[in-house]
Amino acid sequence: MDRELELELLDELISLDQEKLAYLDEDIALSPVEHYCDPDHFAQEHDRVFRSYPQIAAHCSELPEPGSFLRRDLAGLPAFLTRDRDGQVHAFLNVCRHRGARLVEDEKGCKHSFSCPYHAWTWSNTGDLRGVPHQKQGFPDLDKSKYGLIRLPCSEISGWIWVVPNPKSSFDIAAFVAPAAADFAWLDGGNLRMGPSNQITCAANWKILLEGGIEAYHFRVAHKDTIGPFFPDNLSSYRMMGHHMRSVLPRVTIGDLHSRPRDSWNIRDEANVLYTFFPTSQFLVQQDHLIWIRTEPLAADQTRLTLTTMVPADAPTDLDAHWQKNHQITMHTLSEDFDIGEAIQSGLASGANDALTFGRYEGALTQFANMMAQAVSDPAA
Ligand code: FES
């Protein structure tokens, strides 16, 4: 984001805070309960959204040098990523083209070619078939060019590696990311490295967990014993950036910001900035680090989350204990949200509600639900 926008976002929240007003949408909205618990609805989301839209699959530091590779399941597809001699990143299905064995077993490493553990067909890290043992007799007319690894659309943008988990897709990843390009530049992802990381599985629909992050209405209640007192009651704003969203969740320090020199204002000091990159990637940006939340919807009522604290690449290692402490605080706070999410999920099928109700404070939830509804009904849009 540029400086002008940073100040605009702060000015908007300062004046709402001073007037004790909330950031309001026009209307309340209803979100049908079956969108959170119906397996058929989940199957539609899976096919039309998770398997159709790009997701942030990796950070550039996970493929640090030519020859680096990384295994990663993407929306249930076995895949792996490579970095070739020229520094280009590729994504492939992790499936042998001979008789379908899993080609890459190691989670990560450095290799310029990959040999199948079954019969040793071998591919370069650019996906070209290089070797077939006993080819002359066994496969006399084999056209190796037709047996390249199956490629997934992939782009490295501002330090983040985006992949569409669909080999038939022609999705324009750059155009999809473009509305958030200035924010990616601001976040400077290429100069981050991975800090502490946790993976958890939650017995709740992925949208319940996501929705809990993009409103501040619950802060003073659900987080009263942790972060609640550091945030003004029920104050946040959001802006859409194409499919993506930037939410700003100010801290109580915004209350006297107007009395400090405007030149010194820094949104990262005064607010949590939460990015939701449609559909399942989020960055929670804090003062000196950000938390990358990778959401993997496993079933209507089950979600795996990987939360990684990303820190400045040049931060000295004696700060590691500081990142670790921050990471634990984040995990503890988010566990309050996840516990509530699991409780919501357990009551969804009770018949108490036909729909969840989003108030005018919760417009970001409505926007996200609308984006999902559009993607599910018209995957090409
Ligand atoms: S299945 Fe991979 S070489 Fe045969």
Ligand SMILES: [Fe+2]
């Ligand atoms: Fe929360």
